[in-house]
Amino acid sequence: MYGLIDCNNFYVSCERVFNPKLKNQAVVVLSNNDGCVISRSTETKALGIKMGEPAFKIEQIVKSHNIAMLSSNYELYGDMSSRVMNTIAAEAPAIEIYSIDEAFIELSNFKYTNLLEFAVNLRAKILKWTGIPVSVGIGKTKTLAKIATNVVKKTPIECGAFILETEEQTIEILKKIKVEDVWGIGRRYSKKLRSEFVFTAYDFITMPDHFVKKTMSIVGLKTKKELEGQSCINLQEVQDSKKTITTSRSFAKKQSDIKILEQAVAYFADNCGIKLRKDNSVAKYLTVYVRTDHFKSNLPQYSQAITVNLPTATDSSLTLIKYALKGLRLIYKTGFLFKKAAVTLSGIEPKVAVQGNIFDNSDFQHADLMKTIDAIREKFGKEKLQFGIQNTEGFWKAGRQRVSKAFTTKWDELLEVD
């Protein structure tokens, strides 16, 4: 059996732990740039505010219903996530951290324990230790555990946990689950399936295997088998190292000046370098991407990416910045208002395995410098030490007007007077 622990309205719940005033109020957390709704409290969902809705479109309802609107505070959510995960790991022998707010656990060693009791106790412990409410779903496969969690969230189940045990019971539930609510079946496939008169998870498992494989590839067939109780997706306890690392941002204001794009791209490249060094990896390729505002169809549109081969696989921010700027200058065009840029690293491998370049060994000289820079930033904050090309003002940067404090990670911030 597999269990899924899913934090309820995670970002909102994190904010509520440290600001009790929010507990009886409708709350939304916004994406970067205070752009879209990315987390909603139960009250907010009831008001009909959708996931991903642009903030400016809900202004009226926010005012009339006194909804608390917050910028996202990833430092806080990341730290709260570790607390939740550590609490789970202490209770479960095998855990897969699936996302910032979800973890799968494997329960085959729990044969002689009452699983519901276990789930209810785990839930209580997480709430007590971290303040975060969770839903727990248990089933024969990861996909069924997802379904079980879905049941907890969509029906009033007091104990916050649900187990899919017998086949008959599972079938009854699958008949009530919309096909688009199945893990692994997204918008495109559910549309296609609906045109074939497949409306529920149960309808889906009655389709022939060959049809499912033909229209949805092997991935879709695995989903079907999982719904039937045959486990096809294993618990992944150890996280593979990342295959790509991206830093991208939309700009608060559209930019046409290459000097400003350079500042942004340098910042992204440096930030990718930080992530890369944290993973003890190096990258061989760097992609720069820029685009105009695609919501403004009356403006001239341009979108272009370029991938640069790095002479040696590297984790040096200096080298990454250098080639990111080189790439940017190749794709930049005048006469456009740019809204977004990105830097992506790929060809990632462990640092210990790096293949040297006979013609260029400058990177090895950066190692101590990077270590020092990382240490200084760790201690005094990322913004306190920057490369010359980065602009400390960062006026391309998006606003975060309504951000809460880093309650769990920066004590000095809490001492500041409002």
Next chain:
DNA sequence: TCTGGGGTCCTAGGACCC
């Protein structure tokens, strides 16, 4: 005026090899 960010996997088709 204002519309996020960061990932993974699979497949088909082209280019190449013997």
Next chain:
DNA sequence: TCTGGGGTCCTAGGACCC
């Protein structure tokens, strides 16, 4: 007139997830 069989690797595009 007749034109094989069996592979690998890479990439773009499409699907999905949170």
